[in-house]
Amino acid sequence: MTLRLYDSATREVRDFVPLVPGRVGLYVCGLTVQSEPHVGHVRSGVNFDVLQRWLRASGFDVTFIRNITDIDDKILIKSADQGRAWYNLAYEMSRQLTQAYADLNVAPPTYEPLATGHIPEMVEMIATLIERGHAYPAADGSGDVYFDVRSWAAYGELTHQGVDDMESAADADPRGKRDPRDFALWKGRKATEPETASWPSPWGRGRPGWHIECSAMAGKYLGGAFDIHGGGVDLRFPHHENEQAQSRAAGHAFASYWMHNAWITTAGEKMSKSLGNSLTIPAVLQRVRGVELRYYLVAAHYRSHVEFSFEALGEAAAGYRRIEAFLQRAADTLGAPPDHGVACADFVAAMDDDLGTPAAVAAIFEVMREGNKVLDDPVALAGAAGSVRTMLDILGLDPWDPAWQRGGADDEKLAAAVDALVRGLLAQRNQARAEKDFATADLIRDQLSAAGVDVTDTADGPKWSVS
């Protein structure tokens, strides 16, 4: 069984063949850090984290680059509105994004380059494009440099569109463009923009266009040809189309496979357009744990549109808790968390089939059911639980992953104190049960339940957990 991936450039599932056997170069467009990260934003992070983990689990040596866009029109506008420096806004949002990723156990990439840290590479690439006749400085003296779409016959190949069929933006300002579809590689500094948001270039002070950064950074860290380029569907056009055009026009083969994750919407609306506040990561994490939100995102296929709702999120959380409870039972029986085991064949087949995480999750439930049947057989149980743990780990959902252990020393002390108190009450309840005084026994259980403590009687005596 080999890994197959849906390539959105060819619009089909293809066998994954790396350029260099055993190695994968992966580039994912990260975020423009202009506002608080919400659930939609992190989906891409989680989806490509799963890809990266699966590639590693499959034995590949992965170089994963995920950039941060820290200079663009919106950052300048928003920071001006807020009366703060643009780099301060970008930096704060970048820190929030890093925290959100950490909260969801999205592993850091090999490197996370900033657009502003790669201006020389971009200038170099733009110069190459001008030399090759695929770009030109605007004739209007604005200092802008544009990519000449008409000079690149293959333009539109990624999204299968003909240049003449494209509709120009209603608000398009032709500026110094030769064709309305030409896009900016370099934007000359405007008098209204802060001096700090400009860099020197052969065409005067200015800042990079949006697309050139990814071409330059992917080229720098992964080389002119690399394996997989990812991002959200909305980026296919214009962003990825333009990236590919400029990179190839500059003489680089660029990405072999393109992967795009679908949207999360609320009430059918794009998250970026709708509300906002209630769906930022910190807000959502007040209602469910990070691991539960991640499970919710992983349980849907990355190319499927997800209609976000707290109800569905709650159901997903219930499903995850079932798996978690099984592993905890296994750990109690075995005396320690199960060692990592072997992923079952169905899981592997599902993941190899274009990261079929829904079927992979179903496979986990199958193994868990088998495990629940052999709770009194330590060897069989260890095998099933180890397998479940390993599969969860591949999805970034291992309950014992240090990423989820947020509690500090104080939390541990608190947990120990609660445990002592609950155990005292359970001892009283057991006494009552022994005396067939079930009214008292149930009263104690109800009191604990009201406090959020669930009691379960097992062969080894009562266990408690926080609901």
Added chain:
RNA sequence: GGUGGGUUGGCCGAGAGGCGAGGCAACGGACUGCAAAUCCGUCUACACGGGUUCAAAUCCCGUACCCACCUCCA
């Protein structure tokens, strides 16, 4: 105008010509003092209208509704 995607049981969500994903909820049974958990079982769905086929949720034609992108977007 151009380019794509979607519509699946009470709900969430896979699948992509036959072998009926999975989860959540519900119901019945086993277990339990009663529960919980767990196990066993039940609940036969694919927007609509045609067609192809021995066989269609899956392929074809048409219709309806929804969504995304077309130079700010995960």
